């Protein structure tokens with residue numbers, strides 16, 4: 001497998017969901033996920049620097065990781081696969097003690113995440129029991145469900161954060177601080193912290209921090225500020241278990257989202273700030289890009305679950321978002337984004353075959369889509385952008401505005417430099433001379 005199914009060719013069934021407010025979501029019957037959750041290892045192991053990620057999987061999983069993450073065997077990355085061979089299929093309890101001992105000797109991790117995969121999940125391996133059995137007081141082994149069977153691939157980060165919750169100290173009542181929810185690289189984290197402090201917002205930290213023993217304290221007066229749009233489950237867990245409060249705002253992408261995010265967060269702490277000038281200045285910085293995006297028809301297929309905030313930025317930038325689809329849409333967690341997308345066709349679990357027909361009919365100027373579907377679309381003459389790139393680039397807050405805008409315009413610019421062609425195969429990244 002490697003990537004979750006694009007979807008079966010079910011007959012199209014769709015229905016509308018009316019959520020409070022004026023906006024509605026079209027719910028179809030197809031894509032529930034688009035890629036394998038094991039992909040989260042690629043960014044999570046880099047973020048939590050004293051961790052090791054162990055996957056109990058098959059050769060298929062190994063092949064996927066090797067290709068998707070560009071695994072370098074000689075670099076001794078802090079992740080690995082315990083391979084299930086045919087002979088193991090009869091066993092319910094794989095033995096991992098030797099592998100764990102080897103990992104500890106080679107990498108000296110503070111925590112080991114044990115990730116499930118499709119085959120052992122189908123075999124009903126008791127991962128929780130296994131992780132408990134392998135844990136020691138100095139190095140806990142934490143179970144993370146990450147197969148391509150259940151969740152969208154970005155939600156595997158949610159599962160990692162779930163596993164970390166019990167290692168966040170309890171913050172006492174009365175200690176009001178913000179904890180940013182979501183994995184971002186260290187310089188983006190420094191940036192967000194500095195911005196919050198400049199606005200007078202006390203910072204409790206990030207979940208996750210870059211070291212296992214530095215996870216933030218969370219308690220009844222913690223304000224959780226989600227900075228990635230696919231972490232609704234861990235936010236709910238922290239609300240239930242710690243009494244924390246989640247900020248429901250726009251996500252800090254683009255000048256519009258960033259202004260609203262910081263103004264709303266400041267309000268949680270009784271601070272009134274007006275960042276309209278700053279927003280205006282940020283739009284000014286990307287004027288060339290927004291001129292190029294204006295009135296362009298953009299189609300977003302379901303992939304990363306970042307689609308709603310990205311579409312909202314595009315809409316604010318003057319683009320014509322002809323469809324924004326996502327694997328799952330949590331109406332509460334994404335409520336502000338949905339409201340800002342009023343008038344845009346928003347689809348949950350889109351039927352990919354219907355999307356193909358619509359793409360052919362609408363002929364969008366730009367398609368933001370997954371690794372699986374990008375090249376076939378490009379082969380049919382469409383300009384495409386890999387949605388995965390938005391996860392890997394620093395696009396948060398004020399400092400990320402230019403990167404965000406450039407990600408959208410770069411394929412348009414590249415196409416405009418190519419000589420005119422008709423239905424010629426053009427694959428993004430294959431023609432560097434066209435840059």
Ligand code: SF4
Pocket residue numbers: 001002003004036037038057058060061062064116117118119146147148149
């Ligand atoms: S966990 Fe499942 S979807 Fe992911 S690589 Fe392994 S077999 Fe494929």
